[in-house]
Amino acid sequence: ANWNIAQTVTITGIDDTVVDGNRAYTVVLGAASSTDAAYNGVNPAEVVVPANTRFKLVLHNAGSDAEEFESLELKKEKVLAPGATSFVVFAPLKPGSYRFFGEFHPDTAQGRIVAR
Numbered sequence: 525a526n527w528n529i530a531q532t533v534t535i536t537g538i539d540d541t542v543v544d545g546n547r548a549y550t551v552v553l554g555a556a557s558s559t560d561a562a563y564n565g566v567n568p569a570e571v572v573v574p575a576n577t578r579f580k581l582v583l584h585n586a587g588s589d590a591e592e593f594e595s596l597e598l599k600k601e602k603v604l605a606p607g608a609t610s611f612v613v614f615a616p617l618k619p620g621s622y623r624f625f626g627e628f629h630p631d632t633a634q635g636r637i638v639a640r
Contacts, residue, residue: 575619575639584609592627595637601627 573579585591585604593612594601602612617639626633 569635570638571635572638572640573614573617576616578614578616580611580613581637582609582611590628591633593624594627595622595624597622598624598637600624 571581583593583602583604585606585608588606590603590605592601592603598614598617600612600614602610604610614637617637619639622637622639624635624637
């Protein structure tokens, strides 16, 4: 019963015989799949990333119309056709909160990238 407390997700590589050093990773957030109607389809509006670290954000347009990911603060934009998946690479960010939105649906497609 800790659903309302922030949870930490740890991603650990699998130890194998290949010496390949530290590897970059991508975490993709998406709509929840739940039998509880109150949570099914809920999509997080905040993406937390490590500050001062380069990262890649994977984007997927699940809609039936084109959409554009845009962040004026970060000077990033990417247009996606319906059903398309792509990504945007970010240079290391200083700690802070950076707004992003869907250019074609700015009232409903909004979120923040938080660098900590």
